[in-house]
Amino acid sequence: MASIFRRRRNRATQTERVRERQHEGFLRYAGFRWAKISGALGLIVIVSYALIDVTPRHNGGSWYGYTLGTIGALLILWLTALGYRKRKMTSDYWSLKAWTSAHVYLGLSLIVIGTWHTGFQLGWNVHTLAWALMMLVILSGLYGVVVYATLPQALSNNRDQMTQMQMLEAIRAFDRQLHSAAQPLSPADTAPVLASLDENPFAGGIGARLSGRYPRCATAAALSALAASHGSAPEAREKVVGLLRQKQAALARLRAHLRIRALLEIWLYVHVPLTFALIAALSAHIISVFFYW
Amino acid sequence: MSEAVKVAIIGSGPAGLSAASRAGQLGMSHVLLEKTDHLSDTIFKYQKGKRVLATPERLDLRSDCRFAEGAREFILGNWDEDAANNKVNVAYHADVVEVTGQKGDFAIKTAKGDVYRAENIVLAIGTQGNPNRLRCEGFDLPHIIYQVDDPEDFKDKHITVVGSGDAGIENALGVAEEALENTVTILNRSKDFARAKAKNVSDMMDAGENGLLSIRTETQPKKVEPGWLMLETPDGEEKIPCDVIVARLGSVAPRGFVESMGIEFTGPDREAFPKLSPTFESTVPGIFVIGALAGYPLIKHCMNQGYDVVEFINGNTSLTPADEKDLAAIFAGLPQQKSVSEWLDYLRERVRIFADVSPLQMREFMLDSKVAFYRKGEVVFEKGEPGSSLFAIADGHAEVEVGPDITVPIEQGSIFGEVGLISGRKRGATIRAGADAIFVEVSRTAALKLMAAVPGAKRVINRISLERQLLQIFKGGLTVEDLAPVVDEAEVIRVPAGKVVIQEGDAGDDVYVIRSGSMVVEKDIGGKPIFLRYLPAGSYFGEMAVLNDEPRNATVKAAVGSEVIKLTGAGFKAMLAARPQVRAATEAAVAERAQMNSFIESRKASYSSAVDLYSDTASFIMKEGLGEATDALLIDENLCVGCDNCEKACADSHEGLSRLDREAGKTFAHLHVPTSCRHCEHPHCMADCPPNVIHRGPDGEVFMEPGCIGCGNCMRNCPYGVIRMEAAPPPKPGLLSWLLLGKGPGPGEPSPKWTKKQLGDEKPKKIAVKCDMCKGLAGGPACVRACPTGAAIRVSPEEFLSIARLDEATD
Ligand SMILES: Cc1cc2nc3c(=O)[nH]c(=O)nc-3n(C[C@H](O)[C@H](O)[C@H](O)COP(=O)(O)OP(=O)(O)OC[C@H]3O[C@@H](n4cnc5c(N)ncnc54)[C@H](O)[C@@H]3O)c2cc1C
Ligand code: HEM
Ligand code: SF4
Ligand code: SF4
């Protein structure tokens, strides 16, 4: 073992080793290495389950069930460790991409390992609760992989080389221009514009953030109010309407940006708490098995 | 007219002040002439509260004035006291405009018309020069300023910035900061902003679009009045309200003034300095030059020289320079025992490039150099190792491994390692000591200074490096004698970025070698230029036409500002004719290139869009300046989920500050070039670092060793805006206490708010912070390791644009 690592280390300088010529995503990492490994793992479990004859029947309590259960529990702990690995910047060589790749595929293999561990005996008890939570974590993980695979392009297209700060800055700049352009308007026309100025681009709550729909948007309201109004001098109004349109477009970009970012993150707020619930249920499951068989 | 003094010191910076203080202590009659109304204007103009650093640490201070690291105000306060205690005789508002006479009787005229008489002159005017002034009516009104110390000094004002170089744009952006509520206008005489960095221009355009400032091109000031400014615009005159005018029109370097006294410089380049004797005497007897003007920008050096020069003028010949101890340390490891000056003479006698170097310059170069003894067979450096220093052979000889089991000797007195010096790329061959030997290793910066200061050294280095580069390209089989005719006719040509060197379809048979920079090769296929290849420094092109006598079959143009060496086709042919095996090797290389070209052409026929994308991606990468990168961070936005773990990893691996800005930067076809150091082939950031702490490390990384003085030169010189001036935040609680107990700000760079709260009133010093490619971390670049999806990679452009990319896209 030691010699393998030593050889790896000598192969080139560290920087060179981390270097890659092309981009390779976590799903394709190392020619789908972890997909193959966990596929094989799943296959072994399914085949051996069919071949091995356990008396009286397959369940979690047989030696075979214990084996799968142990593997599954350890795997869950290891999968949880990703959260630590992601943030612990030790200086030795590791690649979070490789970890994520293994996490995703080995996590999926738990569907087989966990389910076959039960021997398909499900019921209304803490054991099944642990299994159900595990399936939910996996399901949310699957959602995560789908958004990771599909949304980055949309995020990139929408931001069009702008940073989030610049988007905010653009909105503020329109606000400043609106502020002076609205001076000549009649009081009735000024009110909706002021409301738009007061609007916090981040407000709107989680629902609006995820859907990207802001029905109470003050800028949209100001736009329709002024378009319909006949109060102030037409030129001044035209100018304000034009600025409001531009602000509206800038807001739309920022909101789309926030929406995609939220979609890329929100599932982790399910995945991670459920993971902790799973670990709690898993502990209860294991303790109860050992104390009350 | 006043009584003649023994010495007049012009300029009261650290150098001049220290000289005047010594004169005061010695009771020598003197006068210190200062053009402003305070001492030491350069330091006076530093930002308020700036920490002034006292590097190099090893060097002892020898001066009658105090100096140690501290805040600007503290140091200036000390100096005012010291000047008084040392009985320095200062004349303020004495802007010297003319010096006439000769040693023993100089007449020094100031702008006010006063004339001072002196036997000797010490010139210590620094390198800041005089700012160019407005030339319109009202140019002398007091609300015209030439620099902005602190943008916060201006609130709710109408400010007009005149001048559209980097300084003007940066000042305009500073005062245009939204919270200050200023109304800012920037004027540009011409249509575009050609003199400024692209990043500054785009920041300014953004600010303009966002209504933070108004940008007026083809406009210049016509008349300045209190509160108002008359403009001359393309549509006639216009009067705008204006409380403050910031004029940033560049400055006149002091060189012209210095030369007007008859003082000679070492060469025409910008890097040249006045020619000086070991006692700092210039080519005009009786005029001595010290400090930044003499090429010593660090305050400590300036002060020591001020002391020394007055001692010399006073007739003290036995003074050993303050750097004697450091030089002795440099020579300490050598087998022979010699005194420092014996060693310096030994080197000057035995090494060709040091032959024309003055003893004073020699001391300076040696301080930036190393001397070491090597046993026979010992490796000096290995092929492929990055490194940019130059080696000179003082004793023994070196051996170059040009091919398997082929070595070529390099004789005593010559140099090696010069390719890294010129092209900044990796070492091309392994070098060993051919006998027990003494080699001098000169750092890249010192070597460049040497070339600028000593024309003889420059000629020798250029010639040797061309010979070597050619030997390298044509792998063995050639001797220096074979090359002589080619090298004699060779011509070095500077090519600005984007300029075509050879045009497809043209006749011509010259061969070019890329000395520095890089080129792209393009071919017109179906009416569109298609990218064929990226050629880094050290490659050659144009050889196809020589071999087959056909017109050029592709266009080659500079990816970045480059230097190529033109060899005549006839000379090249003669050389090939003399050496059949070299001809064969060249033919083989040509065949390989031709094959690759036809591969791309064939792909273009069947997979047109993939080839176009490849080609457009290459153009984008070149446009972003990656042509001069050796290692750049590239993010695939098809994969990046925007988690910013890369930034967090960078911050957590380095004193809590991120050296990359993921979101900023340009994107093309989802390929994003974030703001992060590219480890340029010729790092612009290195150009002007007073303590010389920016170096290239063993993995090719450009990094800063401790000792940054926070002057911000590198930040301004980097065209890619990747250097930040920042103070490290205080340490934060560990990861587990954050995960489990919620303590501290969590992973990544802490928010300024958190840092501020931790620090209270303490203001730590801001120093330059940039990517060091995670130098010293066993695992390599943290940003890449920490990306969960594989979006972030670090590559060199030639690796990234390899043919494999196209192959993959079209398979
Ligand atoms: C932002 C910044 C930060 C820096 N930080 C550090 C640091 O932390 N540590 C460090 O060691 N170095 C630092 N440096 C470098 C250092 O400040 C200068 O190299 C040093 O001040 C040079 O000293 P000098 O005496 O040669 O000239 P200067 O300090 O430039 O002084 C020249 C003086 O001559 C006067 N003068 C010019 N022309 C005339 C004339 N014709 N007639 C009369 N008087 C004239 C000027 O008004 C000025 O007072 C920094 C430089 C900058 C720009
Ligand atoms: C029982 C099984 C699983 C457990 C316990 C688990 C646990 C975790 C934990 C603790 C994290 C770290 C989140 C963070 O700190 O940001 C994580 C991240 C993640 N998980 Fe899982 N997971 C499981 C299964 C899966 C599966 C099956 C998939 C995919 C099909 C998946 C996909 C992901 C992804 C994509 C991430 C995000 C990686 C990142 O952005 O750094 N997980 N998981
Ligand atoms: S800091 Fe800037 S100039 Fe220096 S190497 Fe990096 S990108 Fe190049
Ligand atoms: S290579 Fe290291 S120092 Fe450079 S940006 Fe990446 S993490 Fe930061």
Ligand code: SF4
């Ligand atoms: S770590 Fe990777 S996915 Fe996350 S922001 Fe950086 S490049 Fe994008």
